Amino acid sequence: MMFNADELKKAFMDDIQAAKSEIQLSEVWKKYLGKTGSVQGLMNGIKQVAKEEKKAYGQFVNEVKTWVQEKYDEKKAQIEAFELQQKYEKETIDVTVPVKIRPMGNLHPLTTVKYEMINVFSGMGFEIFEGPEIEDDDHNFTRLNVLKDHPSRDMQDTFWLTEDLLLRTHTSPGQIRVMDSQKPPIKVLVPGKVFRSDSDATHSPMFSQMEGLVVDKHITLCDLQGMLDEFVKGLFSDAAKTRLRPSYFPFTEPSVEVDVSCFKCGGCGCSLCKGTGWIEVLGGGVVNKKVLENCGIDSEEYSGLAFGIGIERIAMLKYGINHMGKLFENDIEFLKQFKA
Amino acid sequence: MKVLLSWLKEYVDIDVTPKELEEKLFSAGLEVEEVVYLGDNIEKIYVGQVTSIEKYEGTHLYICHIDCGEKGHDHLILTGADNVFQGAKVPACLVGAKLPNGMEITPRKMKDMTSYGMLCSGEELGLNKDWYPGADVNGIMILDDDAPVGEDIKTYLELEDYVFDISITANRPDCQSVLGIAREVAAFLGKEIKNPDMSYTCEDRVNEDISVTVVDQDVCPRYLGHYVYDVQYKESPLWMKRRLIAVGHNAINAMVDITNYVLVEIGQPMHAFDLSTLEGSSIVVRRATEGEELITLDEKKRVLDSSNLLICDKVKAVGLAGVMGGLNSEITENTKEVLFESAKFMKDSVRKTARRLGLHSDAAARYEKGIDEYSVECGMARALNLTQTLGVAKISSSHFDVSAGASTERRVIQVETAKVNYVLGIEVPEEEMVRILKNLAFGVELKDGVLTLTVPRYREDIESDQDIAEEVIREYGYDKVVPTFLGEALVTNGGLNGEQSKELSVKNFLCTQGYFEIQTIAMTAKGEFDQFMIPEDAKERKAVEILNPITENLSIMRTFMAPAMVKALENNIKNGQSDLRFFELANIYIPKALPLTEVPDEIKTLCLGASGAEEDFFTMKETLENLAAYNDLTFKYQKGNVPYLHPGRTAEVYCDGEQIGVFGQLRYDIIDSLAIAKDKKADTRIFIAELNYDVLKTKFKEKINYVPESPYAKTSRDISLVVDKKVECGQIIETIEHADELVSKVQLFDIFESEKLGFAKKSMAFNIELASGEKDVTDEMTDEVIGKIVNLLSDVYGAQMRS
Secondary structure, eight states: OOOOOHHHHHHHHHHHHHOOSHHHHHHHHHHHHSTTSHHHHHHHGGGGSOGGGHHHHHHHHHHHHHHHHHHHHHHHHHHHHHHHHHHHHHHOOOTTSOOOOOOOOOOOHHHHHHHHHHHHHHTTTOEEOOOOSEEEHHHHTGGGTOOTTOGGGGGSOOOBSSSSEEEOSSSTHHHHHHHHHOOSSEEEEEEEEEEOSOOBTTBOSEEEEEEEEEEETTOOHHHHHHHHHHHHHHHTOTTOOEEEEEEEETTEEEEEEEEEEOTTTTTSOOTTTTTSSEEEEEEEEEEOHHHHHHTTOOTTTOEEEEEEEEHHHHHHHHHTOOOTTHHHHOOHHHHTTOOO | OEEEHHHHHTTSOOOSOHHHHHHHHHHTTOEEEEEEETTTTOEEEEEEEEEEEEEOTTSSOEEEEEEOGGGOSOEEEEEOOSOOOTTOEEEEEEEEEEOTTSOBOOOEEETTEEEOEEEOOTGGGTOOTTTSTTTTSSSSOOBOTTSOTTOBHHHHTTOSOEEEEEEOOTTOGGGSSHHHHHHHHHHHHTOOOOOOOOOOOOOSOOOTTOEEEESOTTTOSEEEEEEEESOOOOOOOHHHHHHHHHTTOOOOOHHHHHHHHHHHHHOOOEEEEEGGGSGGGEEEEEEOOTTOEEEBTTSOEEEOOTTSEEEEOSSSEEEETTTEEBGGGOOOTTOOOEEEEEEEOOHHHHHHHHHHHTOOOHHHHHHHHOOOHHHHHHHHHHHHHHHHHTTSOEEEEEEEEEESSOOOSOOEEEEEHHHHHHHHSSOOOHHHHHHHHHHTTOEEEEETTEEEEEOOTTOTTOOSHHHHHHHHHHHHOGGGOOOOOOTTSOOOOOBOOHHHHHHHHHHHHHHHTTOEEOOOOSEEOTHHHHHTTOOTTOGGGOOOBOSSOSSGGGOEEOSOSHHHHHHHHHHHHHTTOOSEEEEEEEEEEEOSSSSOOSOOEEEEEEEEEEESTTOOHHHHHHHHHHHHHHTTOOEEEEEOOOTTEEEEEEEEEEETTEEEEEEEEEOHHHHHTSSSOHHHHTTOOEEEEEEEHHHHHHHSOSSOOOOOOOOSOOEEEEEEEEEETTSOHHHHHHHHHHHOTTEEEEEEEEEEEOGGGOTTEEEEEEEEEEOOSSSOOOHHHHHHHHHHHHHHHHHHHOOEEEO
């Protein structure tokens, strides 16, 4: 006996093609694959089939069922995809509509520059030490070899609090505090606020410095330049170079002013470097033996180098800020430009 | 320090251009701040002779024919000046000439004639009568008969010269003179130094009456005096006047000019006392007595104390030692006898006097940096030499030298060449060191790598191998330094430590909350205490005072941060800004006792400030809560009382039971005192937080503690209750939290006030979470704990539960 399901298949195909939604599809499922559906009906028909044909009939029904199920699954996937697509379309929004936000704040440019400098020196093995802003004569002057009658005390107009206490005029007392508490090898940065009693277009009574100190065996003037070469490369540009020229600080000997090749014109001469190709950025030198000895460090065994950088000056150079006062006005229009 | 090039050339042969000299000075550590060419903007002006002159009828002009020698024998020039005469020699500006005042000469038509040039005055050349006699006459500058016709006026008037303004570092007082600079120039050019003539011959005459006594030798280690007589009151020669003018001095009279000349040339401040004004012909150097008075040469009365060193006669003060002479002993046209002073006063003493009196003279500027013993002698010798050669006075044999054991020996030091190179890090050949140090006038002997150096007397700064290393590299050249990168140093670990990283992280976090970092000045004004309504006896008023403030506004160290923060907000609001969120992390300064006896405490303080339409008490609290959460901390709040904050909107902030700060809304009456537009004041609210960062940072977790998720079941219940309006939410939460150890979290999710609840009542609803680290929390346990909480709230606060 030949079994034939063409009619069922044809009817199923007509129904499933007509189904447009999951609901309609579930009707189709009920009609063919449900308990009372036609495929089940075929299954039930096995009772009327002759015993020897039951196996073939069962096979035939299973093939039909698999075929129907496959077609059904295909259609179901189609409809689901279509409905999801419709949902997406319905939910489509104008992504360009602006939102209300609370603007982000940012660090003060002096902080940003300070950490940039710290980053460069950190890589060279420098730790960071912060000393007190109120110091005594001993740390701020005497042990740095700035003696009582020394004219260089005039270089630093001091705010005095008592005969002995003062607002530190530089971050150099940090050198003394570090050497008092630590033995070589020392590589330390001392960033901080310093105070001097002048106030005009180019000075603020409070400003920030970053002191650097290295004490170890065989530290020389060559190391100072080599290290600062790396520093200016890290801070300004790979092409930056330094130039040393003689200067004077009581706590270093020899003392140098360090110029960096102008990063605006590359050294050809422009308005920033006043036509010289060089910009003065910091002072430094080989640590005066007297300072080492004042801190109980054997100057026969160890030597050191030290430098001091004006953070305001670096910030002004880097960002092209023309007036130091701007840094302390805290004008929001100014501040918000320094997003790092 | 100003130096005239031609003056410098008198002592050293300079065969480089001014530009090259400038560069060489710069690399030797003598920074040239400015080079001024005296003949700047003077061009095509020549010595001319008037060959004929006639009145130009119908005008006020004269028609002149001018002979300029090789620059043309007949220039037709019209002039309005009526001091020109036939045969007169005049500065003739020819067509194309330039003058310092910016004028350029072109052919100029005047009535019917064209003038091909101009005759000029001394003033138009930028000169005064001390540079050229007659330069000040009203009219054309008439030149001497011997002026060579056709010569460039710059040559004739010695204007082809340069003034170098050099900045001298504090360790080189010996360079504060023309001679000092000449010595440096000689060293780097490898030339001989020609010292000024210091010879003189003394007459036999002595004055037995004169006495010189130094009472306070500790501040005046050397005092030389010399008596001169038959003083001629006259002008100095032109060359001397010109040199003084060029470097910024006025020409006064020969006697005074000599002292100024020696000051500039040798670097030794000199003084000339009119002997007749010295009571008892005496000089006594002593400290002033308290309240002693002196009228100085600038005609100002100075009131003195014992820190001021005086030059006195038998009865009165006649000069402030090293700073300025007294008006009472000034040289006048009647002066017949003079006592010259050349002394060493201690720099500290002079500096203090100059500072205290606000009196800054050239003499003081040099003494403050230090005068060496050598220049004291040179100065006197040179002054006497000039006095004699210029015929200003006769030199007696009365010489006084009060010396407190001043050594006249040159110091000898020994330095190993290896140590010099050790400092520098390069190998400077020994013979180079010898050459350099010899050029710098050191006596040099080299044996077995040891330099035995005889130090020039004026180099009191030279002590050690480091000093010698600097001298060597200065001359050898800093460009010979080879950069090395800490070749032999040990490797060290660098970077921010935990506390420093945390600080940056806190700052960055606040930025994400919309806060901008600001930086304000740590000094402030006392007036802020009143503005911020700080009570008379409050701790904020106990501030560290600055003894020498630059202004009253910056006279104390701040004891709290709010005023600077409010000021920053105020300035921005004034500029029309709104929506401001600022923070600052900086020190406040708290004295342990006043007057100050020891170093005050510096407390790092985190200050937040916010203002804007969307800011209120709770937006700031949100930031604080976020800050706490960001650092895994819990903040607690309690109603507080701060003088400058709204009495009903002030909170104290606690962490781990310790108060870390306060925050709240700025008082309206303080807003009222701000410099912002009146109509804006009503809408302006400012919120301020001040947290003690030094305490806060101790609360930060040092490391992350991972706790695995609890395997035990937890439960949660909501309760809703009505209490009196005055009961604080924080109290209720606290009570619930402590009601049972199973309570793990309490969260408010609703709060409102309504008349329906009854008079002055409010409703609050909380979600309470119960958890245990040891066992599951069951429904029975939950019922029991919630029951306990409900009873407790009812007992303590009279709370009624709402269903």
